[in-house]
Amino acid sequence: MRGTSYIFFILLFLVAAGCSDTERRLAKKADKIHETILTVDTHCDTPMNLMRSGFDIGKRQDNTCVDFPRMREGGLDAEFFAVFIGQGPRNDSAYQIAHSKALDIFKAIRDNVNKYSNMAEIALRADDAWRIKKEGRLAIFIGVENGYPAGLDITRIKEFYDLGARYMTLSHSRNNDICDSSTDPAGPEHNGLSSFGEEVVKRMNALGMMVDVSHISDEAFYDVLNISAVPVIASHSSCRALCENPRNLSDDMILALKKNGGVIQICILSAYLKSPEANPALDSAIAGIRRKYGAGSDLSVEQMRQMRDEIRNAQKKYEKLATVKDLVDHIDHVVQVAGIDYVGIGTDFDGGGKIAGCSNVGEMKNITIELLRRGYSRKEIEKIWSGNIMRVMRAAEAYAAGQSQASSLP
Numbered sequence: 001m002r003g004t005s006y007i008f009f010i011l012l013f014l015v016a017a018g019c020s021d022t023e024r025r026l027a028k029k030a031d032k033i034h035e036t037i038l039t040v041d042t043h044c045d046t047p048m049n050l051m052r053s054g055f056d057i058g059k060r061q062d063n064t065c066v067d068f069p070r071m072r073e074g075g076l077d078a079e080f081f082a083v084f085i086g087q088g089p090r091n092d093s094a095y096q097i098a099h100s101k102a103l104d105i106f107k108a109i110r111d112n113v114n115k116y117s118n119m120a121e122i123a124l125r126a127d128d129a130w131r132i133k134k135e136g137r138l139a140i141f142i143g144v145e146n147g148y149p150a151g152l153d154i155t156r157i158k159e160f161y162d163l164g165a166r167y168m169t170l171s172h173s174r175n176n177d178i179c180d181s182s183t184d185p186a187g188p189e190h191n192g193l194s195s196f197g198e199e200v201v202k203r204m205n206a207l208g209m210m211v212d213v214s215h216i217s218d219e220a221f222y223d224v225l226n227i228s229a230v231p232v233i234a235s236h237s238s239c240r241a242l243c244e245n246p247r248n249l250s251d252d253m254i255l256a257l258k259k260n261g262g263v264i265q266i267c268i269l270s271a272y273l274k275s276p277e278a279n280p281a282l283d284s285a286i287a288g289i290r291r292k293y294g295a296g297s298d299l300s301v302e303q304m305r306q307m308r309d310e311i312r313n314a315q316k317k318y319e320k321l322a323t324v325k326d327l328v329d330h331i332d333h334v335v336q337v338a339g340i341d342y343v344g345i346g347t348d349f350d351g352g353g354k355i356a357g358c359s360n361v362g363e364m365k366n367i368t369i370e371l372l373r374r375g376y377s378r379k380e381i382e383k384i385w386s387g388n389i390m391r392v393m394r395a396a397e398a399y400a401a402g403q404s405q406a407s408s409l410p
Helices: 002-036 068-074 092-115 126-134 155-162 195-207 218-227 251-260 280-293 301-318 324-337 365-373 378-408
Strands: 040-044 078-084 120-122 138-145 165-169 210-212 233-237 263-266 343-345
Touching (some): 002 378, 040 138, 040 233, 040 343, 068 138, 092 120, 092 155, 120 126, 126 378, 155 165, 195 218, 195 378, 210 233, 218 251, 251 263, 263 324, 280 301, 324 365, 343 378
Parallel strands (some): 040 078, 120 138, 165 210
């Protein structure tokens, strides 16, 4: 009996050692891949932290998801910083306030990146990202999340572009003047894009600004595909077939996006990856926090930060997170439905995005390790991390350049 037990423990040790050796090889291979490819995350809400006094993006910030040191640790070369404005009232004075807040966020992004110009640079074109990586620095792109701060003024689309925005998410959690949201409890208002929204999409095409269909209603999604002259992106969405959520894309929508030539960037917000189990303790805690702070549109930047911190603490205490395996299940699903050329990663870090095994930007290589574990090649991993989104960005740039040349002809 003793001999049998001894043999069992020896075998157990050998299996464990073999597993550990395999993991080390995968981690080493992931490191090498990250050194030689461009890696891009298409959505984070870190600019809200930039508006806080005391937050220093150039130093490690353990209570948030994204900073420059951990971008390096996680092997992330380029990040899209979101200029996010929550949906509020739709009148002239509210539009002016939202517009002013958006300009403040643009300035904060630029000021913080310029402060650490030895570490990072604002990127304006797809090719900038590779150049900046080769210089040993990080590339920071800008996107606008929610077209609300444009109000009804079409000239503001160019203003945002001139300030560095290279995509705009047309709406957020509520309907606006551009289109219907996928999550407005009041239901559809425009039954898709409004007439102003159609004008916005065309103007974005002409400028070379990517159209982002995350957050918008299904009807608005199809309206955008019918109108846009170039491929579009879902900057942070996941697959409805695996997680029934109106924020996610159905298989039919993924196929339509493929036909358009666009890309879905899988969001790592846990509730968009895996249908959450009943969690009354977390639900009660978050409901209490939201009652405490009231309507988000009425909050100051500091109050919004406090609310998010309290929600984050409640989540740490009660939340049951999805995993990196759940994330890669969504990548697998898009590959099976549409192919390897139509999927990427948009974390939503600092806006709720985090999963077990990838709770901050310093853990991004864990995604690559799981992709390797499932047999993805280096070339396929490169497409997921940057090839697909850069292809769409270059298409937007090329179309705008062609439009500009055509308009200058006699």
